[in-house]
Amino acid sequence: MSTLPLFTPSAGAITISRRPKGGSLKRRRKLTVTPPRAALVDARPRPRAPVPAVRDSNSNSSNGAALPVLAVSSSRDRTDDMQAEGRAMSRAANASVYSPEFLALKYRSNPFKALRRTLQIFVGLGSFGFKLWVDQLQGQLDQNRRLRAIELREVFTGLGPTFVKIGQGLSTRPDLCPPEYLEELSELQDALPTFPDAEALSCIEKELGLPLDSIYSSISASPIAAASLGQVYKAQLKYSGQVVAVKVQRPGIEEAIGLDFYLIRGLGFLINKYVDIISSDVVALIDEFARRVYQELNYVQEGQNARRFKKLYADKEDVLVPDIFWNYTSGKVLTMEWVEGVKLNEQDAIERQGLKVLDLVNTGIQCSLRQLLEYGYFHADPHPGNLLATPEGKLAFLDFGMMSETPEEARFAIIGHVVHMVNRDYEAMARDYYALDFLSPDVDVSPIVPALKNFFDDALNSTVSELNFKTIVDGLGAVLYQYPFNVPAYYALILRSLTVLEGLALYADPNFKGRRDRDFSAKDALQPVLKLLLGLEGEELRTLVIKEAVRVTEAVILGSVIDAYNSIPDLLRTFVLNGNVAGPSLMSDAERESMMELRDQVYRIWGLLQSSENFDPTILQPILQVLQEPEARSIGGRVVGGISQRLSARLLQQVLRPPTAPVSTS
Numbered sequence: 001m002s003t004l005p006l007f008t009p010s011a012g013a014i015t016i017s018r019r020p021k022g023g024s025l026k027r028r029r030k031l032t033v034t035p036p037r038a039a040l041v042d043a044r045p046r047p048r049a050p051v052p053a054v055r056d057s058n059s060n061s062s063n064g065a066a067l068p069v070l071a072v073s074s075s076r077d078r079t080d081d082m083q084a085e086g087r088a089m090s091r092a093a094n095a096s097v098y099s100p101e102f103l104a105l106k107y108r109s110n111p112f113k114a115l116r117r118t119l120q121i122f123v124g125l126g127s128f129g130f131k132l133w134v135d136q137l138q139g140q141l142d143q144n145r146r147l148r149a150i151e152l153r154e155v156f157t158g159l160g161p162t163f164v165k166i167g168q169g170l171s172t173r174p175d176l177c178p179p180e181y182l183e184e185l186s187e188l189q190d191a192l193p194t195f196p197d198a199e200a201l202s203c204i205e206k207e208l209g210l211p212l213d214s215i216y217s218s219i220s221a222s223p224i225a226a227a228s229l230g231q232v233y234k235a236q237l238k239y240s241g242q243v244v245a246v247k248v249q250r251p252g253i254e255e256a257i258g259l260d261f262y263l264i265r266g267l268g269f270l271i272n273k274y275v276d277i278i279s280s281d282v283v284a285l286i287d288e289f290a291r292r293v294y295q296e297l298n299y300v301q302e303g304q305n306a307r308r309f310k311k312l313y314a315d316k317e318d319v320l321v322p323d324i325f326w327n328y329t330s331g332k333v334l335t336m337e338w339v340e341g342v343k344l345n346e347q348d349a350i351e352r353q354g355l356k357v358l359d360l361v362n363t364g365i366q367c368s369l370r371q372l373l374e375y376g377y378f379h380a381d382p383h384p385g386n387l388l389a390t391p392e393g394k395l396a397f398l399d400f401g402m403m404s405e406t407p408e409e410a411r412f413a414i415i416g417h418v419v420h421m422v423n424r425d426y427e428a429m430a431r432d433y434y435a436l437d438f439l440s441p442d443v444d445v446s447p448i449v450p451a452l453k454n455f456f457d458d459a460l461n462s463t464v465s466e467l468n469f470k471t472i473v474d475g476l477g478a479v480l481y482q483y484p485f486n487v488p489a490y491y492a493l494i495l496r497s498l499t500v501l502e503g504l505a506l507y508a509d510p511n512f513k514g515r516r517d518r519d520f521s522a523k524d525a526l527q528p529v530l531k532l533l534l535g536l537e538g539e540e541l542r543t544l545v546i547k548e549a550v551r552v553t554e555a556v557i558l559g560s561v562i563d564a565y566n567s568i569p570d571l572l573r574t575f576v577l578n579g580n581v582a583g584p585s586l587m588s589d590a591e592r593e594s595m596m597e598l599r600d601q602v603y604r605i606w607g608l609l610q611s612s613e614n615f616d617p618t619i620l621q622p623i624l625q626v627l628q629e630p631e632a633r634s635i636g637g638r639v640v641g642g643i644s645q646r647l648s649a650r651l652l653q654q655v656l657r658p659p660t661a662p663v664s665t666s
Helices: 078-091 100-108 111-137 145-159 161-170 179-185 197-208 253-274 282-297 299-313 347-352 357-375 408-422 426-435 448-460 469-482 489-508 519-533 539-566 589-610 617-626 630-656
Strands: 002-005 014-018 025-029 053-055 068-070 216-219 230-237 243-249 333-337 377-379 387-389 395-397 403-405
Touching: 078 299, 100 111, 100 253, 111 145, 111 253, 145 161, 145 179, 161 179, 161 253, 161 282, 197 243, 197 333, 253 282, 282 299, 299 333, 299 357, 299 377, 347 357, 357 377, 357 387, 357 395, 357 408, 357 489, 377 489, 408 426, 408 539, 426 448, 448 469, 539 589, 539 630
Parallel strands: none
Antiparallel strands: 002 014, 014 025, 053 068, 216 230, 230 243, 243 333, 377 403, 387 395
16 A cells, blocks of 8 residues: 655644555544644655656546646647646536526425524524614614624624625625625625535545545645635645645535525515615626626636636736646636735735835736726736735736626726716716616616715815725715615626725825826726727717817817916907907806816826826827827817817807907996
8 A cells, every 4th residue: 555645744744545446545634733834844846747748647546537637837738728628627517507496496395494594594684683773763873884884794704605705795885885884894805614624635536536646746734725615725736746726615515505595585585575775676686696606616617717817917927817727627626826925915024025015006906907998807806815916026816716897888988987077077977877887767867966066076176195096986885875876796896896906005005196106007007998999889989088188178278378368468458359358269257167177177187197206208108109090090180170160160259259348447
């Protein structure tokens, strides 16, 4: 009998014994306890084999499965990789998918099991609901809101994985929860007890069809990390010596979340029917969320998400996405490249490596902008545990179970919404919510306009030191909570991503602002916007940009003319512009004030750009390059034509206007 020691006895070892062919595996756990991070005590890298693939020596396993092992490197053959992925998909062929009809059929036939879990949920949530009811009777809902938010977070944690996930989902829904609840629920980090190591190791063997000692030369004695759906081990592949992270799914998780979602969906029907203060379709929200959680249960899908994310965004040298080892991946086991790094919220540890947290956060923000505007495919769960700073200064993204996509039309609408916000066109902002699917077409937006105006007038008048993204999100969330908004999942997840990144920056430096962004980042941020602008489906956005470009240019030109005219002594004004002393153009006082305000906003934005460190006007180089393309020349021609028409009309009106008698000052 051959024996493979994975750890030295002094560290608390797991010894795997292998019987001859047809025998069973034995595990002997010594009583010495090893800390979770006592990983890879006996792990020594082995030189990579010169050939791209070999047949594993233990291919004649008890189930007859043959598993070719590939040396994962940047030069691996794409065909072999696709074949390995295909085999992983075959192993995950029976992965569960969310089906409310199937769950209803299953648990209606087992009412006692459903009743037992219902009582557990009722005790947890019922006590919380009773406290809310008492607060309402005593008129203390607002006063106790923070305390109740903390209690709800603790209740969700105690009820298990499904409710932890629900809490995380609610933390991105400003249309469903007030700000205090959003903040508390966002602290849920899936910190749950681990399950027995023996069950995890057994799952690996069953899923991959091979004994452990034919796969790993060593594996950590305890999980390195535990989450709601699984836990992670650190291991070393036997063939290549590559250090990997092995994610193993929690046993019985499908049964647990299936029963929970069946019960929660039934509650959703009652809420839709009897609770008028919640305008969103609660059942639809539950179904959408359940589908996302079930997708996380298929680790092959997560691996495919990681591969797609790497292809789209890891072309930048400061972004790292780990490789997937398809030969050691199945529906319940995911093996990916091990990434050495420090969590992004561990500032001291990052600085000890000679790195700056703000540089890493800037990388994350720029990557998020690309995810939002360029491809619309983005990481939907970027909490600090999923973002690592590597010793080389790269930002590593981990955990690709929860991803989302922004529809192309929504990307156009988001840009238009920002333009309207900057111009304080609150009527247009309110109408944007139709295009963003925030409001159904039958909702009247006129009552919403004053709320937007009250909030954004204050926000946009704030100084740079007073304004941050979280302030805007919290304030806008309060507006959304008061009106019949239904925030799409993609938009809520975008807000969460950017808020998390800014929160990390403010944690590192309370004075962090956008002006600290590096100039190359501004160049990168322009690229996805320009790509959208010149795309085949970008006519609506082009029309908006042209309209705003004409308005801004006119404001700058006429604002300068007005300033010049006002500098002329009163006695000379009768000889200027046909004797008109009222002003150089036919504008009402309100129109003139609005135009001057717009001109001042343009100057303010330009001043902020110039005040950034090492400002270089070449950040506008991408725009100049794009202007050489035929589509851009067409836009430029339309802008010039629009400006010429507006100025010509005003000049003609001025010329034809009868002289105005000077106003006597005596």
